Amino acid sequence: MIERTVYRTIDRIGDPALRRAAESLARLVLENWFYALVVLVLWQFPAIVADLSGSEVTPRRPTGESAFWQSEMARALVLACLAMSYNLLFGYNGIISFGHALFFGAGGYITFILLARVDQSYQQEALIAVLAVVLALAILTRITARRLVTLALGGVLLVLLLVPNTPGMTFYQAAALAVLGSIGLSLISGVVTLRLRGIYFTMFTLALAEMFFVLAKSGTFRNVTGAEDGLGFGDLLPAALNPTPTGDGSRLQMYRVTIVFFVIVFLAIRRYLNSPVGRVIVAIRENEERARTIGYNTFFYKLLTMIFAGVIATLSGVLFVIWATDKRVHPEMLSLKFTVDPLLHTLIGGVGTLTGPVVAALGLILGETYLRNETFTLETEVLGLVPLWQFAVGLIAALLILFLRRTLRPAIHRLAGDGGRWSVLGAYLALWIVVSAAGLVAGGQVVPDLDLQDEVFDVSDLWDLFLGIVFVIVVMLLPHGIVGTWNRFWITRRIRRMERALQREKAP
Amino acid sequence: MSEQMHLLEGRGLTKEFGGLVAVSGVDIRVRQGDLHSIIGPNGAGKTTLFNLLTGNLPPTRGQVLFKGQDITGEPLYRRVHLGIGRSFQITNIFPNLTVLENVRLAAQAMGGDSAKFWWHFRRFKQYEVAALDAIAQVGLGDKVGIPARILPHGDQRKLELAILLASDAELLLLDEPTAGMATEQVPVLIETIQRIQQATHKTIMLVEHNMNVVMNISDRITVMHQGEVLAEGTPQEITRNETVQKAYLGELYGDFAEMMGGEAP
């Protein structure tokens, strides 16, 4: 409605250059106003929480609602980035990797191992390594001289930038090296794994990530990784990125850095998907053989997507560690949890939708935090009203009848005679009562009396169960996730209209 | 050697699946500018031969030459860039993408911009123009925005053709382009193919199940049976060919009658 009015107004502008400018500006605003609004709310979120709870935005000590929610929101945003990167692989390219945690953990581990453990300069060694690689390429492959020189110069420049000739290195250098490491990891694992098919690929990535998880936990490398205790990095963080509240606003600043990171990741993924490459990877998901037959080296595009998603996961990992309250890199970062969580967020939010993983990640993570310390009580009267096991017997009977419908049909119809639909229903009901009664009698023998008393449940105890049930419901009933179902509602309407138009065309 | 150049050549092509020989020692030469049809009953190895020529399958033995150059070991996607395009017997499109996007992707594959992940794809207008052109040629111009999945079957076959055209291949390999189409739709599509060939002078290789369909439009016909070439020649030669005649009369192979467009004896 508003859209149409705006564009109609713009159409009336006489000067073509001015009209074009106005048009692109209008498109920019109309397509992004909602996202801009969300970012604005996120930006002001600490102040809003502070106003609502009467706490300080930048407290001197790590207490107060606002400071707490700053870190929770930041953590959720970082995990939303992880979910988006997983969705890029799974939802848009159709690559089902169970080893995404490897890249997430690599971010934390590589950065902070370099930062905490490197106590001498490796510049010379790195330079020699680069030159050795270049030499090997020159001897072993038929690479052109020009490319070779470019490669050599680029390598040397990278080394000079990232590996200082003084002991130790800065945080930014370490993070950049982590990104390089992530790219290398994607390249190696991608070249090896992408030729595997379907489930074998998935299992291979799972094994690879699990292996690094085991290595990170193992006591053998305790002096590097810190084994189960994790790798402590104390106050090695640069002041600009340290979220520990000290009253000078450093936490708020880091919170805003996190928002900026989130926005950049979102925009980068959106642009990637709208680029020529993005169109190709969607085509690969739709029909890989066809994509190859029209001339795409699908391996290359899948590898590129793996690298891109891996880099985002790596950077998310770095930020996740920065926000860790105990200032340690834990081996859990490499565990299956950080593959399954983004997978869950993607599925619940909507596979192959831009905002779905973000919605699900923020909703579930913040929801968990919010409800974590709540308890609720099931009172005796409630339990007394609905004796659970009797209810269960009835339910199971109903389910049994439902599943055995086909087998039961002849008997039911014999029972119902020719009385039509209502007597069939009656026959089912009778059957249900008989089965339930039998179940109740039998159940009464086994469970003579339930111990009825007030049951106090802790939400944080039940959260996993709740999540699992939400998840099963979503998989069964909302196959396209929350955002996916919403989008599909509109798309389906449009497609219906097109289908009807096609039919009408065919009719005469 | 004939006076015309051979664009595509298969030498001693053999494909075995386990113990089963699907294609056995086939020699085939396609001249530039011809419309060359391959006919044969079901299971004669036509589609397998196609897959060997396009690289969808690696041959067990034998060579594939394109413009006199050995391309046997080249991967599928690189053959497309050399100028070999193909369509499939079963409709093989990107079901959830629009007609335009299906064809635009084929056009984009031919350019050098496909790896640019930092620009918006709309920046590369030339592919959209090429795609719209190809779509117009097959007569789907009014359906560009429709998801390919909901097109009627006949239109999906036309879409396949448009994808091929957008690839700008010199050699088009069409695997039963009329498969599954309503009988009255078949002549329309054949006409479209003929029109395209006359307009663009592309070389077209066509697999057909039914001989009548291709009799009038083919320059050359190869008859295949049980993985081998039974006969090759102009349509007139093929109709006069004794082996094919025998086959037609059902003396050798019962299912040939159906292929020749008649009733089974």
Place this chain on the structure above:
Amino acid sequence: MQTYWTNLTPQHRRSWLLVVVYVALLLAISWLDFGYNTAGQTVFRGILLGMLVFLVASGLSLIFGLLDVLNFAQGAFLLIGAYVGYDIYHSLDASVEVRFLAAIGGGVLLVAAIGAVMEAGLIRPLYERPIFQIVLTFGLAAIFLDFVERIYGRNPKQPLSPPPLLNEKFTLFQQSLSVYRLFIIGLGLAMMIGVYILLNRTRIGIIIRAGVQDPEMVQALGINVRRVFTLVFILGSALAALGGIALVPYQGATLEMGNQFLILAIVVVVIGGMGSYEGTAVASIVVGLTRAVAEQLSLEHFDAPVLAETSILLLMIAVLLVQPSGLFGRGE
């Protein structure tokens, strides 16, 4: 035997050779490194572990072969079997033999029922969406684990004492062992042979094998494939539960055992080749031996068990690099 060998594809012949060479290598290393007796003990432990893994993995492999579902709940089935068996054993008032048999029967039946309801109610509606089936079993596994934790608590359960007959000792390679270990190996072998006979000598087995090859064809022959699917799912769940109960007298019951064996079983099924029964059987033994030898190696030479923990995963990665569809899988 000769026809078996000549009927194999070249790829599978190569796999057999690889397996034989690899196992011989493992045996040689253990003998040379650990000495005769320790090597014997290690190999015995490996076979024992292999048999236990086989019980979980064969179900996984059968289900995947026929239904194309990688059932992540298989580990949870093992867990439920173990805990319910433990519960039945302790709540009955009868002789040890009766309680032991009741534990096995009750656990297996309950899990089989859960498997039936799960297949019919949750997995069957999703046959059109294969990825979702896998993910669903993943979610269900988490729910089952949570239920077991809620009902039986977090503390590990002590090993049960099996019937006196199985509790006697015998000496092998100078190590005194309980006969129960032989019982587990015997159980594994019996199931291996039993399922083999079921698959190869009975009508239903022939239908299952045909279904693995081509479900649509079997459906076209007028056989209700869906019912066969359910049956196989029940069979697979029951085998996992059996493995779980068999474990309890040996090492007690812990909440972690489900996932431990699930990972081992997945590795076995991937190494053996998805849906290949002989592959699963061979790979179980290979994985069991590898794990046992690697454990012994790290015990003798390294101060930390890195090698033991990563050996299985390394083995799987190595196999996939050599044979991208597993040792005895259907090649592309």
